[in-house]
Amino acid sequence: MTKSEKAKKRLSLKKRLKKYAPLYLLALPSLLYLVVNNYLPMGGLVLAFKKFSFRKGIWESPWNGLKNFTFLFGSKWAKIMFTNTILYNVVFLLLGTVFAITVAILLNEVISKKAQQVYQTIILIPHLMSMVVVGYLVFAFLSGSNGFINKSILEPLGFEGVSWYTEAGYWPVILTIVHLWKSFGFQSIVYFATIVGFDRAYYEAAAVDGASTWQQIRKITLPMLRPTVIILLVMSLGRMFASDFGLFYQVPQDSGMLYRTTTTIDTFVYRALMQDNDVGRSLAAGFLQSVLGFAVVMITNLIVRKTDPDSALF
Amino acid sequence: MVGSKKSFRIAVNVIMILLVLACILPFVLLVMASLTDEATLTTYGYSFFPRKISFAAYDYLLSSYQKILKAYGMTFFVTAVGTTMNIFLTLSLAYLLSKKDLPGRMFLSFFVFFTMLFNGGMVPSYIIWTGVFHIRDTVWALILPNLLMGAYNVILMRTYLTTNIPPEIIEAAEMDSCSEVGILFRVVLPLSKPMIATVGLFSGLAYWNDWINGLYYLVRRTELYTIQNVLNTMMSNAEFLANNTNVTQLQSASLSLPTSGIRMGIAVIAVLPVLVIYPFFQKYFVKGIVVGGVKG
Numbered sequence: 230m231t232k233s234e235k236a237k238k239r240l241s242l243k244k245r246l247k248k249y250a251p252l253y254l255l256a257l258p259s260l261l262y263l264v265v266n267n268y269l270p271m272g273g274l275v276l277a278f279k280k281f282s283f284r285k286g287i288w289e290s291p292w293n294g295l296k297n298f299t300f301l302f303g304s305k306w307a308k309i310m311f312t313n314t315i316l317y318n319v320v321f322l323l324l325g326t327v328f329a330i331t332v333a334i335l336l337n338e339v340i341s342k343k344a345q346q347v348y349q350t351i352i353l354i355p356h357l358m359s360m361v362v363v364g365y366l367v368f369a370f371l372s373g374s375n376g377f378i379n380k381s382i383l384e385p386l387g388f389e390g391v392s393w394y395t396e397a398g399y400w401p402v403i404l405t406i407v408h409l410w411k412s413f414g415f416q417s418i419v420y421f422a423t424i425v426g427f428d429r430a431y432y433e434a435a436a437v438d439g440a441s442t443w444q445q446i447r448k449i450t451l452p453m454l455r456p457t458v459i460i461l462l463v464m465s466l467g468r469m470f471a472s473d474f475g476l477f478y479q480v481p482q483d484s485g486m487l488y489r490t491t492t493t494i495d496t497f498v499y500r501a502l503m504q505d506n507d508v509g510r511s512l513a514a515g516f517l518q519s520v521l522g523f524a525v526v527m528i529t530n531l532i533v534r535k536t537d538p539d540s541a542l543f
Numbered sequence: 544m545v546g547s548k549k550s551f552r553i554a555v556n557v558i559m560i561l562l563v564l565a566c567i568l569p570f571v572l573l574v575m576a577s578l579t580d581e582a583t584l585t586t587y588g589y590s591f592f593p594r595k596i597s598f599a600a601y602d603y604l605l606s607s608y609q610k611i612l613k614a615y616g617m618t619f620f621v622t623a624v625g626t627t628m629n630i631f632l633t634l635s636l637a638y639l640l641s642k643k644d645l646p647g648r649m650f651l652s653f654f655v656f657f658t659m660l661f662n663g664g665m666v667p668s669y670i671i672w673t674g675v676f677h678i679r680d681t682v683w684a685l686i687l688p689n690l691l692m693g694a695y696n697v698i699l700m701r702t703y704l705t706t707n708i709p710p711e712i713i714e715a716a717e718m719d720s721c722s723e724v725g726i727l728f729r730v731v732l733p734l735s736k737p738m739i740a741t742v743g744l745f746s747g748l749a750y751w752n753d754w755i756n757g758l759y760y761l762v763r764r765t766e767l768y769t770i771q772n773v774l775n776t777m778m779s780n781a782e783f784l785a786n787n788t789n790v791t792q793l794q795s796a797s798l799s800l801p802t803s804g805i806r807m808g809i810a811v812i813a814v815l816p817v818l819v820i821y822p823f824f825q826k827y828f829v830k831g832i833v834v835g836g837v838k839g
Contacts, residue, residue, distance in 0.1 A: 259636035267658040273667025359752030365810040366569040369589045380588025422833040515664035
């Protein structure tokens with residue numbers, strides 16, 4: 230074994246190239262795909278500084294400096310979409326983490342393995358659904374004329390039905406609930422798996438010393454979850470400028486009256502590109518999203534590497 | 544002390560059952576909505592206990608099944624082809640990167656990893672896929688963008704290959720003068736079935752649920768729509784109807800618009816295969832979440 234390993238190390242570069250040539254060839258489609266799907270669009274970001282038209286194409290479209298950006302920030306939507314994107318992300322991150330950890334701890338306290346399995350299976354179901362279907366589910370609850378909330382709760386109680394799809398004020402709450410509903414199962418499983426991996430000896434010793442369940446959670450489980458929480462938070466920070474297009478486009482049914490509270494960078498980019506024929510602004514918004522997102526990842530990782538090297542991503 | 548312990552256990556289960564109900568009840572409402580008589584619906588709205596049950600929606604779906612069946616077929620086709628390609632691309636690249644003495648390994652790993660840190664975003668991707676590769680209004684539009692689902696799966700798979708496949712087995716195969724490609728397909732592939740199942744499951748689910756590619760890239764050829772695209776278009780048409788008062792537009796739109804029961808019925812059909820298959824693959828699914836969730 231060690232001998233053969235040493236022998237392999239002694240193989241010359243030429244021999245290794247020859248040995249692996251078929252594997253390079255086999256992986257070539259994947260590498261080409263990454264070039265086309267990932268690297269070309271990175272280069273395509275420079276189009277944000279051009280007056281791009283589909284007719285003239287990538288090379289023929291003339292440069293126009295920062296015009297796309299000044300045009301973008303000339304409209305009220307620039308401020309709205311950046312604040313919305315960041316605020317939603319912060320709220321989702323905080324509430325989502327707290328909620329997921331709570332559920333994971335509860336799940337861990339369920340004694341029956343069978344029940345644990347059933348709970349675990351079912352709370353993942355929302356995660357399996359497409360946002361289109363989630364949009365339908367939400368519609369069944371919130372439809373102004375037929376919705377469950379209006380027809381079966383508000384009106385029987387003597388309240389007036391709410392026209393949910395035209396009242397922008399409710400949507401920060403609605404979207405937060407829908408996001409938590411769809412994602413809590415997934416996140417809980419991650420934390421649950423971490424908790425299950427903890428050494429039982431700590432808990433047994435604590436129980437012998439008379440620690441209550443609550444004390445065990447506070448003094449053992451939560452501190453030991455810290456590294457996992459930090460890693461997951463760092464990873465999410467990189468997505469600070471990204472948003473779930475489906476959640477913000479599909480769930481509010483792209484209703485124009487809700488744009489004030491439902492527009493994020495991704496829905497703006499879609500509308501500018503596909504509905505308003507405003508490639509310039511969508512390119513500028515997309516450019517900022519990519520570059521700022523990248524900057525945030527690099528800066529966070531730098532800070533984490535200084536303070537807590539084990540949690541750094543790279 | 545013992546009493547409080549017991550009431551704590553009960554409270555935990557009660558909360559979990561409430562959460563479980565919160566996850567299931569919306570689907571019950573969806574199924575009930577598809578079974579509600581259209582007249583009952585207008586008076587009483589969507590309800591968990593509709594006053595009058597009607598199978599009209601499903602009768603309609605059975606009688607005019609061509610369009611739905613076609614969209615369903617597209618979804619199956621795209622999911623099968625996309626997932627197979629995805630597994631092949633993921634495995635071949637991951638296997639290459641798992642070779643410790645590979646010339647250029649560092650560079651290639653970085654080449655893959657960097658795509659997780661930085662991306663060009665939707666607009667340049669759209670311009671390149673449509674302007675350079677002309678996939679608009681072709682079936683490729685539903686398969687090619689986001690095929691590898693990022694480099695994430697590749698790294699997941701590479702980690703699995705380097706940690707779970709004993710080097711001795713590969714060396715033994717090399718001694719038997721098996722070619723490198725032969726080793727991949729005859730030795731490594733059977734040994735990495737659990738990870739392939741996990742990657743395949745995530746990719747299959749992503750293809751089954753995808754509607755964004757159709758929204759961006761299928762402009763004229765709506766016959767290529769998957770079931771998700773059909774659902775999406777029906778909902779936007781319904782919203783268009785609800786918010787528009789232009790009479791001629793209204794008439795043309797309402798002609799093509801199925802009743803709300805039928806729309807809900809199609810949503811049920813779109814969800815059903817996922818829910819039927821899920822229990823059998825739940826194991827791999829949870830495993831994928833656990834492996835991918837933290838390590839990233």
